[in-house]
Amino acid sequence: MAKFIKTGGKSVKSLNTSSLPDIVFMILFFFMAVTTMRETDVMVTVRIPEATEGKVLEKKSLASFVYIGEPLEAFQGLYGTEPKIQLNDTFKELADIQDFIAQEREQLNEADKTKMLVVLKIDRDTRMGVVTDVKQALRRASALKIMYANTNVDKITHIY
Amino acid sequence: MADIAFLLLIFFLAATTMDSDTGLMRQLPAIPDPNVPQDVNKINDRNILEVKVNKDNLLLVEGQLTEFSQLREIAHDFILNANDEPNKPEKEVVNIPFLGNVAVSKAVISLQNDIGTKYGVYIAVQNELIAARSKLRDNLARQEFGMPYDRLDEDRKGAVDDFFKVPISEAEPKRIGGDK
Numbered sequence: 001m002a003k004f005i006k007t008g009g010k011s012v013k014s015l016n017t018s019s020l021p022d023i024v025f026m027i028l029f030f031f032m033a034v035t036t037m038r039e040t041d042v043m044v045t046v047r048i049p050e051a052t053e054g055k056v057l058e059k060k061s062l063a064s065f066v067y068i069g070e071p072l073e074a075f076q077g078l079y080g081t082e083p084k085i086q087l088n089d090t091f092k093e094l095a096d097i098q099d100f101i102a103q104e105r106e107q108l109n110e111a112d113k114t115k116m117l118v119v120l121k122i123d124r125d126t127r128m129g130v131v132t133d134v135k136q137a138l139r140r141a142s143a144l145k146i147m148y149a150n151t152n153v154d155k156i157t158h159i160y
Numbered sequence: 161m162a163d164i165a166f167l168l169l170i171f172f173l174a175a176t177t178m179d180s181d182t183g184l185m186r187q188l189p190a191i192p193d194p195n196v197p198q199d200v201n202k203i204n205d206r207n208i209l210e211v212k213v214n215k216d217n218l219l220l221v222e223g224q225l226t227e228f229s230q231l232r233e234i235a236h237d238f239i240l241n242a243n244d245e246p247n248k249p250e251k252e253v254v255n256i257p258f259l260g261n262v263a264v265s266k267a268v269i270s271l272q273n274d275i276g277t278k279y280g281v282y283i284a285v286q287n288e289l290i291a292a293r294s295k296l297r298d299n300l301a302r303q304e305f306g307m308p309y310d311r312l313d314e315d316r317k318g319a320v321d322d323f324f325k326v327p328i329s330e331a332e333p334k335r336i337g338g339d340k
Binding site: 017020021024025027028031032034035036037038049050051052053054055056057060063119120122123124125126127128129131132135138139140142143144145146147148149150151152156 | 161162165166168169172173175176177178180181182183184185186187188189190191273274275276277278279280282283284286287290291294
């Protein structure tokens with residue numbers, strides 16, 4: 001029973017931290033694996049509508065994003081409060097969509113070009129006029145696979 | 161060492177996002193080629209479920225003002241046409257792999273919206289229509305293959321899709337008063 005008898009100084013040994021880098025690296029690699037880089041700063045208010053049937057976007061690399069909504073307050077002085085289209089990091093007009101699609105398609109490799117997907121992130125209060133125009137522009141650019149972004153819920157409780 | 165790792169960790173926390181995107185997948189129709197003669201075969205009226213949403217976000221189904229909550233059920237009953245009613249879609253016997261010769265409903269859903277319709281309402285309507293179709297597909301999958309639709313392999317999914325094709329078509333947008 002001698003080992004339970006405390007002998008000598010009473011100082012508490014400091015915690016062994018030699019494995020701390022390993023742990024932190026582990027967390028780091030976890031984050032590197034599960035997250036994706038923030039690509040665009042959204043400059044419009046996008047409150048995405050609710051739906052129950054949404055499917056998860058599996059290959060983000062194949063997706064191009066189109067944002068439509070009211071410009072954020074900081075941009076309203078310049079762009080007003082009418083819904084605007086945002087492609088990449090700038091506000092664009094309807095006529096620019098075709099170029100944008102061509103450019104996005106160029107970045108995909110040959111095998112993926114047919115699988116290109118356009119994700120429409122549109123504010124729920126936007127009027128369909130703008131949305132229909134964008135859809136027509138996408139058809140003209142032959143980007144026919146689209147996805148209406150929504151948040152998945154079990155039941156739609158409120159219709160806007 | 162740990163300091164460097166922490167630094168990298170904090171950088172990744174700040175520069176990345178974790179949210180996964182979900183959404184309703186749709187396929188847009190290609191722009192019709194003006195040189196190719198259009199298919200003028202009109203779809204029989206009884207096969208079309210006409211859904212219209214106006215600028216005040218009111219729903220008109222087959223000419224009847226309808227509550228939004230009823231849409232899913234109406235679409236479900238319309239596609240299925242369990243009692244072979246004359247005002248609901250015709251059925252056509254086709255041979256589908258795994259299912260054999262089956263009577264398939266020729267239903268088509270036509271969705272029309274106004275320029276002033278809110279996007280949120282449009283998505284909600286699309287969602288209900290897709291939900292009605294998915295429910296029917298899921299029921300069929302359970303009945304025929306004994307498992308939910310999501311767990312079927314690609315070939316069987318294709319067979320179920322062929323049984324309940326039900327295209328959701330959107331009318332070519334009309335704009336009165338010329339181009340903007």
